[in-house]
Amino acid sequence: MRSFPLLLTAAAAGLARASNWESDVTVTATSTRTHTVCPVTQVLTCDASGPTDVGAGNGWHPGQGNNGAEDYWASLWNEQKSKYGIGNGGNTATATGAHPDNGFGHGHGGHGGHGSTPSTTAGGSGPTDTGGNGGNGGNGGNGGNGSGPSSSYSYTSPTTSGGSGPTSSSTATTSGSGTCATYTPVKNATDDYCNSASDRSVWCDNKDINSDYYTDYKTGVTRKYTLTITNTTLVFDGTGPKLALAINGQVPGPVIEANWGDMVEVTVINQLQDNSTSIHWHGIRQLNTNDQDGVPGVTECGIAGNGGSRTYKWHANSYGTSWYHSHTFAQYGDGIRGPIVIHGPATSDYDYDMGTVMIDDTFPITAAAMASRIAHVGPGGSFNTLFNGMNKNPDGTAPGGTPFSWGVKPCKKHLFRIINSSAQNSYIVGFDNHTMTVIAADFVPIVPYETTTLNIATGQRYDVIVQMDQAPSSYYVRAVIQTGCPSGGANSGLGTANAIINYEGATPVTPVISTSITNVTANICQDEPLASLVPYLEKPAGTVTAFQGSASTIPAGSVTSVATNDDGTVFQWYINNAVINVNYSQPTLQTLAQGSSNNSLVSNPVVLNQANQWVYFVIQNQFFASHPMHVHGHDISVLGTGTGTFTSDLVSSLNFDNPTRRDTVMLQGSPGPGFPAGYTVIGFETDNPGAWLMHCHISWHVDGGLALQFLERPDDIPAKQYVNQAFEDECSALSAYENSNPQGAKLAGQSGLKARGYTDELDIEVFRPDAKIDIHKYRKRYSHRHLH
Helix, strand or coil, X not given: CCCCEEEEECCCCCHHHCCCCCCCCEEEEECCCCCCCCCHHHCCCCECCECCCCCCCCCCCCCCCCCCCCCHHHHHHHHCCCCCCCCCCCCCCCCCCCCCCCCCCCCCCCECCCCCCCCCCCCCCCCCECCCCCCCCCECCCCCCCCCCCCCCCCCCCCECCCCCCCCCCCCCEECCCCCCEECCCCCCEEECCEECCECCECXXXXXXXXXXXXXXXXXXXXXXXXXXXXXXXXXXCCCCEEEEEECCECCCCCEEEECCCEEEEEEEECCCCCCECCEEECCCCCCCHHHCCCXXXXXXXXXXXXXXXXXXXXXXXXXXXXXXXXCCCHHHHCCEEEEEEECCCCCCCCEEEEEEEEEEECXXXXXXXXXXXXXXXXXXXXXXXXXXXXXXXXXXXXXXXXXXXXXXXXXXXXXXXXXXXXXXXXXXEECCCCEEEEEECCEEEEEEEECCEEECCCCEEEEEEECCCCCCEEEEEEEECCCCCCCECCCCCCCEEEEEEECCCCCCCCCCCCHHHHCCCCCCCCCCHHHCCECCCCCCCCHHHHHHHCEEEEEEEEEEEEECCCCXXXXXXXXXXXXXXXXXXXXXXHHHCCCCCHHHCCCEEEECCCCCEEEEEEEECCCCCEEEXXXXXXXXEEEEEECCCCHHHHHHCCCCCCEEECEEEECCCCCCCCCCEEEEEEEECCCCEEEEEEECCHHHHHCCCEEEEEECHHHCCHHHHCCHHHHHHHHHHHHHHHCCCCXXXXXXXXXXXXXXXXXXXXXXHCCCCCCCCHHHHCCCCCCCCEC
């Protein structure tokens, strides 16, 4: 068992005072355990000796319990504050069994609005609370009677009286920095039915941080959600209402939460007026559930608008932080996106789980219009960057919007789950004057390391712990665009998007914006160093001998301007010497179910026939633009990256022992035209039969064709099982929906995220700020394009 060393990446200057960023220096240190019992809802009221009452388990959000349906993200939007549970509170949180799905309170009765005195029935999994006023934020209140089924776990929680909370015997302290000479963890006997107060590394069912999450582990619990997608207008940054595609009335959508090993069922109802849709569960491996991956034209046809629906079912076989988003059209850029949290053990301890931090970009026109403009005239900048759907307006002046903010407790350790869910931008993220301890990259727990700056590309996620060890005040959390990447844009203030952390006990103030921060990102477009991203669970990636005998090169990133017979001249992006062009009405799985062995019927395939063998690919960039490459169905092993052309002389530099594993990695470009572009070397084991996309996660690039399909063990894909009656019904409903429009006809030229080259005569119309596109109105004209 590993002994929890820390890899510390030291940077001499923090974001707030950086005039330059130093290169990473790796040193070793020893960490000690921290723990918490305080839900996020009590972050400013939870006493260090124990919360007023235990209420919900740490890290869980309301939204499934009685009166708790208005969940975390809805409260953020409606109140424009970092609050939980905007419902009226519940008088009783009734636990009906051992660890029921009652408000996702980890068996502690859930949490919601400010409730009256809560209680649980005898034998329930929540703590019995015979006193108190319901707790701050409705602790133990209206999270009861959740919509999900009961769990088979048996757990007896402690009983609190008057909400004082039990305490633990732990007295561990660590040396701190800043204003914290010593650090004392928040104390309580139990804060979460799977974590003890003294150890974040443990989990249920004798699992812990050393357990192999690539083995099949199932809890028997199913978490159920419903997402309804609608056309609406929302105000994000004070610049006025914008057309948006909302989930349950909000952007980002509600958090999808589960425990490691749970099953998740999400019913998606599409009430869009003029688009079909789909939902991809980013980073979920979909082991033996390829048909649930949510990619129209590959794993399904798509969900018809005006009331079409389907239920996705998948297994949370990994844990950590991710997100879900539409894989249709340019829709996620207009709002069809939301966070995923799979709770599990961690490689370092913390006091408070602050939830997810979604970093998004917005545009002066709809994402659909933006895609059309970029396809015809080239890259365009974003209008603003949002934290959890909020920010000031782009020039940073009042009254232009409200930055997202968190309340934090001095000297305590706070977990932030950072997600880059933007359509085009890579960022550098940091907390002014504070250091981050990074504990997970994508869905992979890593050996912790410290840094003051975090590079995060589109589609990537990092879990970071920040100790609030500075003088109590207000500090910016910054997201700065990496200007060396293909896209860019304006941000709130002077080139940096800002959220705020407010220390408890300090008068909230608006921090001063530093102008130097914008100067240090010129020509930067990079991932976190692979040397920093060391998986805690060690896994070799085959052997160098196997690599030398089987590695293939995939050329990627070349772009051409192509004349069409119906859409003028458009830009197309190539990978594997081809442009993907899937057909929504004939998905890959349906083609396979019909027994076709003709790979020409599958757009841009890479066929992998061998079972349980390591396969290796050198992705060689052919253009100066960098690309965040996302692989479905696998955590890929990243054996190496670099600039220039990969040659046999570089094989010795590759890491096969325990390389970085993740699902999204940057394919490096070059400093500019005339300089060599870069390469990324990946590998994975063929242990998951299916049709899996690999694509650039810049929306406009995959729209332009930069995607391929790994046909992994096609003979072992249970395509006929996947293409069942429900599958056929979805396709029939989509066809009927499209044909209900007088112009009818499918749009065959739809790629991994949306349709390429769907408009020319709309150019003037769609570039209005309030424009939207009815793609079905133009389906017939642009359904079968031919290139000159």
